[in-house]
Amino acid sequence: MNIDAFRRLQEYAEHSPHRGKIKTPDIRAHGENALCGDTLTLTCLLINGKVTDVKFEHTGCALSAAAAARFSAQARGKTYEQLKKLSPDIFLRSLGIPVSPARIPCALLPLAVAQSGVPIRKAVKRKRA
Amino acid sequence: MIYPEKVKKDFPFFAHNKKLVYLDNAATTQKPRAVMDAVRDFWVETNANIHRGIYRVSEEATRQYESARTKVSRFIDAPDPRQIIFTKGATESINLVARGLAARLKPGDEILLTIMEHHANIVPWQMLARERKLSVRFVNVTARGTIDEKDLRVKITPRTKLFAVTHVSNVLGTINPVKKLVRRMHARGIPVLVDGAQAIGHMPISVRDLGCDFYAFSGHKMLAPSGVGVLYIGNKYCDTLPPLLGGGEMIRSVTTKGFTTQDAPAKFEAGTPPMEAAVGLGAAVTYLKKLGMRTVRAHEMLLIVYTLKKLSMLPLVTVFGPHNAKERSGVISFSVQGIHPHDLAELLDHNNIAVRAGHHCAMPLHRYLRIPATARISFSVYTTTRDIDRFLRTLQKIIHTTRHEH
Numbered sequence: 001m002n003i004d005a006f007r008r009l010q011e012y013a014e015h016s017p018h019r020g021k022i023k024t025p026d027i028r029a030h031g032e033n034a035l036c037g038d039t040l041t042l043t044c045l046l047i048n049g050k051v052t053d054v055k056f057e058h059t060g061c062a063l064s065a066a067a068a069a070r071f072s073a074q075a076r077g078k079t080y081e082q083l084k085k086l087s088p089d090i091f092l093r094s095l096g097i098p099v100s101p102a103r104i105p106c107a108l109l110p111l112a113v114a115q116s117g118v119p120i121r122k123a124v125k126r127k128r129a
Numbered sequence: 130m131i132y133p134e135k136v137k138k139d140f141p142f143f144a145h146n147k148k149l150v151y152l153d154n155a156a157t158t159q160k161p162r163a164v165m166d167a168v169r170d171f172w173v174e175t176n177a178n179i180h181r182g183i184y185r186v187s188e189e190a191t192r193q194y195e196s197a198r199t200k201v202s203r204f205i206d207a208p209d210p211r212q213i214i215f216t217k218g219a220t221e222s223i224n225l226v227a228r229g230l231a232a233r234l235k236p237g238d239e240i241l242l243t244i245m246e247h248h249a250n251i252v253p254w255q256m257l258a259r260e261r262k263l264s265v266r267f268v269n270v271t272a273r274g275t276i277d278e279k280d281l282r283v284k285i286t287p288r289t290k291l292f293a294v295t296h297v298s299n300v301l302g303t304i305n306p307v308k309k310l311v312r313r314m315h316a317r318g319i320p321v322l323v324d325g326a327q328a329i330g331h332m333p334i335s336v337r338d339l340g341c342d343f344y345a346f347s348g349h350k351m352l353a354p355s356g357v358g359v360l361y362i363g364n365k366y367c368d369t370l371p372p373l374l375g376g377g378e379m380i381r382s383v384t385t386k387g388f389t390t391q392d393a394p395a396k397f398e399a400g401t402p403p404m405e406a407a408v409g410l411g412a413a414v415t416y417l418k419k420l421g422m423r424t425v426r427a428h429e430m431l432l433i434v435y436t437l438k439k440l441s442m443l444p445l446v447t448v449f450g451p452h453n454a455k456e457r458s459g460v461i462s463f464s465v466q467g468i469h470p471h472d473l474a475e476l477l478d479h480n481n482i483a484v485r486a487g488h489h490c491a492m493p494l495h496r497y498l499r500i501p502a503t504a505r506i507s508f509s510v511y512t513t514t515r516d517i518d519r520f521l522r523t524l525q526k527i528i529h530t531t532r533h534e535h
Contacts, residue, residue: 001475003530010531036471036487037501060501061469106471 005097006062013058013065018072020055027080029117033109038064040113042072044080051075051083056110063099064106070095071110083114131420131428137511139416141165150482150516155299155327155460155489155507157349160413164353167412171405179404180378180395194404197411198394204414205344206335207361214397215407218358219326220249221373222345223293225360225397226322227253229370230291236262238290241319243268243276243305244497245298248490250324254293263290267493274301274450276310285317292321296328300491300503301450302433302460304328311340320366326350330413330509331429331458333422336361348406352510353413357406360397367393374399417510425510429459432508432517436461439521445528449503459508462489465524468531470504473524480523 001009013019025043032039038060045053054072058065074094075083088108092099099107137143142159143151151159177187179194195210202210216222240254244267251265258265266284269277276294285292292314297304311321322343328334330351336344342363349355362370372379372390376399381389390396417425433454440448445466451457465473474486485505488495495502506520 001472002479003476003527006472006476007531034492036469037495038469061471063472100475103471103475 001063001097001100009062009066009097013062013069016056016069016072018053018055018069019057021057022053022055025120027117028120029113029115031109031113031116033060033064033105033112035105036060038106038109040064040068040109042068042110042113042117044075044117046080049079051078051080060109061106063103064109067091067095067107068110071114080114080117084117086111086114131424131510133428133511133513134515136420137513139163140511143511148481150519152506152508152512152516152520153483153485154509154512155350155505156485157355158330158352158509159511160352160354160409161416163416164409164412168354168405168409171408176405178401190404193408193411194402197407197414200411200414201359204334204418205329205359205361206337208337208364211393212362212364212367214360214362214394215402216345216358216360216397217356217403218347218349219324219345220253220347220358222343222358222360223250223322223324224253225373226343226345226370227257228373229366231257231261232371234261234263234290237288238263239286239288240265241268241284241289241292242266243270243294245270245274245276245301245303245491245494246293246295247299247324247326248492249326250293250295250322251493269497270301270303270494273452274298274303275456276303276305285314285319289317289319292319293324294321295324295326296334297325297331297458297460298450298491298494299327299460300462300489300494300505302457302462303450304332304456304458307339307341315340320363327458327460330417330425332426336363342366348410348413351410351413352416353410354403354406356403357410359410362393362397370397372396372399376400378402420510428510429508430454432512432514433457433459433461435514436506436517436521439517443521443525443528445532446524449498449500459512460505461507462503462505464500464503465528468527470502473504473527476527477520477523482520482523484520 022043026046027044029042041057043055054075056068056072058068139161140159175189177190179191198213199210202213254265269280271277314321320342323341325344325346329346344361348357379396379399381391447464449462470486487502
């Protein structure tokens with residue numbers, strides 16, 4: 001990765017419309033990369049079982065941030081089950097930059113985090129709102 | 130005085146990787162030609178299993194293997210070569226002690242560590258604790274990156290049965306006052322294991338002077354091949370510590386009813402050991418002795434002073450660990466605000482500079498310092514100020530480029 005690629009990743013994540021969190025999500029997933037401490041929280045909105053919006057909150061490296069942004073952008077229109085089954089190879093290719101073996105866990109962080117998604121009981125949340 | 134440019138010529142790795150600035154010596158060091166020759170010569174001229182054959186080649190192989198043991202024992206100033214056990218590495222050395230002490234420990238006993246230990250000096254004790262229902266306690270470090278004396282006082286209890294401490298932190302670079310700590314522990318009857326993985330090959334070591342009961346290190350971090358390490362065992366434990374592995378070579382006799390073991394060191398070296406690696410370790414010792422360990426330490430101190438001064442002039446850079454060169458070894462961890470260490474390492478790699486990034490097998494320390502990861506540079510005998518300059522220039526460029534973007 002050269003400095004230009006790094007900046008592209010940084011900018012892509014920074015300007016992603018998916019940054020932030022959904023206040024009353026249907027699914028929330030949180031996880032971290034134990035190796036480097038990167039953390040990622042995904043919040044998803046579903047309509048008729050299909051993802052209509054995903055937002056992400058992230059701390060860590062530029063690569064996992066860009067991967068989270070890319071993952072969120074790809075999520076729309078898929079069911080959550082489909083998201084969980086996303087092929088790591090295809091996802092890596094969709095990032096558009098070569099990922100070295102040591103950094104594959106960074107690039108695949110959103111996929112790993114998505115696995116731990118839990119449905120949120122919305123009725124309770126709405127009452128509070 | 131070391132002339133690192135000249136020393137570098139002894140290392141074929143750098144002739145092959147001309148453009149590389151290698152600053153990950155805390156992970157592993159490169160090997161001088163003398164070590165490679167020793168390994169090759171062993172294979173070409175004397176390869177036979179040691180301690181067994183009643184023929185001259187085997188006897189010569191045994192002589193070389195045992196001569197490596199003697200060299201190592203002199204290198205760390207051990208009273209007797211039989212106190213030098215060849216293992217696979219520092220990790221196996223520590224595990225050997227942990228397993229060996231198991232029978233002496235009772236539920237409720239405490240193992241005292243410091244928060245700056247490498248996982249290799251944490252997990253074996255946690256495994257033991259789980260099995261024997263012991264508790265593992267950690268002494269904190271101060272903001273300066275040294276052992277917190279006050280906390281140490283609190284954590285030593287009548288139940289403390291062992292103190293295991295690193296000689297040099299692989300993250301903070303701190304040189305712990307091992308001699309003082311040993312004296313203090315021994316006054317209370319607590320044995321001390323020292324993890325010397327980051328100290329060996331960087332400074333003169335005398336286990337006699339330190340007075341520790343165990344001293345563990347790896348060959349590959351001191352210019353020798355990987356696959357061989359050392360455990361120094363104090364006289365008190367040489368005969369009473371049980372072996373970790375059973376098998377050939379470690380026995381005196383075996384019958385269908387049982388076995389009797391050899392004396393140390395054979396007792397601890399079951400199976401065919403890494404013979405050529407041990408011979409290579411002997412050659413590495415000879416090489417380092419020729420440079421002189423005091424000279425090696427002086428060379429590293431020059432590099433530390435130089436690097437710390439230059440790093441402190443860069444914006445957004447935080448250096449961890451003591452800032453006084455006397456208190457630290459050539460391991461410098463740092464972070465750059467706004468650039469994750471992993472990104473930083475990859476950007477430096479793009480410029481042919483090899484540094485380490487991550488938690489450096491010391492997750493508890495990183496959690497304690499509340500930092501997810503750090504970037505780390507570490508030196509060896511062949512590290513030049515030119516290497517450091519190239520690293521600093523590139524780092525400065527990276528910081529400059531990314532800062533202007535925001």
